[in-house]
Amino acid sequence: MEPPTNPGRFSGPVHAVSVCSEAAPAIARALSEESGWQIKRVSLKARNPNAMPDTVERRVLEDFDARRAVGESPETLAYSAEVDGEYRFMKAQPTEGLCLACHGSEVAPDVEAALAKYYPNDQARGYQLGDIRGAFSLRYPVK
Numbered sequence: 352m353e354p355p356t357n358p359g360r361f362s363g364p365v366h367a368v369s370v371c372s373e374a375a376p377a378i379a380r381a382l383s384e385e386s387g388w389q390i391k392r393v394s395l396k397a398r399n400p401n402a403m404p405d406t407v408e409r410r411v412l413e414d415f416d417a418r419r420a421v422g423e424s425p426e427t428l429a430y431s432a433e434v435d436g437e438y439r440f441m442k443a444q445p446t447e448g449l450c451l452a453c454h455g456s457e458v459a460p461d462v463e464a465a466l467a468k469y470y471p472n473d474q475a476r477g478y479q480l481g482d483i484r485g486a487f488s489l490r491y492p493v494k
């Protein structure tokens with residue numbers, strides 16, 4: 352999920368975990384239905400099982416990691432191509448300081464408990480500042 356723009360409205364990361372687990376997928380679904388684009392987030396270390404990458408997404412995420420390792424800025428990493436009758440677009444999502452509360456190596460006990468409850472198979476931990484947390488992935492059928 353994105354960090355709240357107005358943190359005062361939220362009761363902190365624990366509440367955000369529960370909102371995110373229900374609200375984020377619903378928002379993505381609604382956007383997809385309205386626009387005809389399929390929109391999701393993917394990661395090599397997924398928290399939500401739906402965020403597991405397909406073959407194209409996995410290859411691109413690995414390429415993003417490799418390009419970052421040789422000095423490219425994670426902010427600008429993107430991909431677009433036509434693959435099997437679909438237009439595919441991906442944009443890397445770098446790990447910022449805020450993200451570490453829920454995706455870093457050390458997670459507060461209350462956040463830990465919330466993650467264990469909603470994401471028993473969570474792999475999205477251990478990230479450091481500047482790591483590529485995942486990517487937005489969009490697809491649209493080519494006419």
Ligand code: HEC
Binds near residue numbers: 365368398447449
């Ligand atoms: C309050 C805790 C929290 C914070 C802070 C947070 N996330 Fe997440 N993140 C989550 C949860 C919970 C999910 C699973 C959402 C879902 O079920 O779709 C998630 C999922 C994701 C995903 C989708 C892939 C996956 O693993 O399921 C990406 C990408 C992501 N977060 C990136 C970020 C980035 C980048 C930041 C900082 C800008 C960030 N997150 C900050 C809790 C958080």
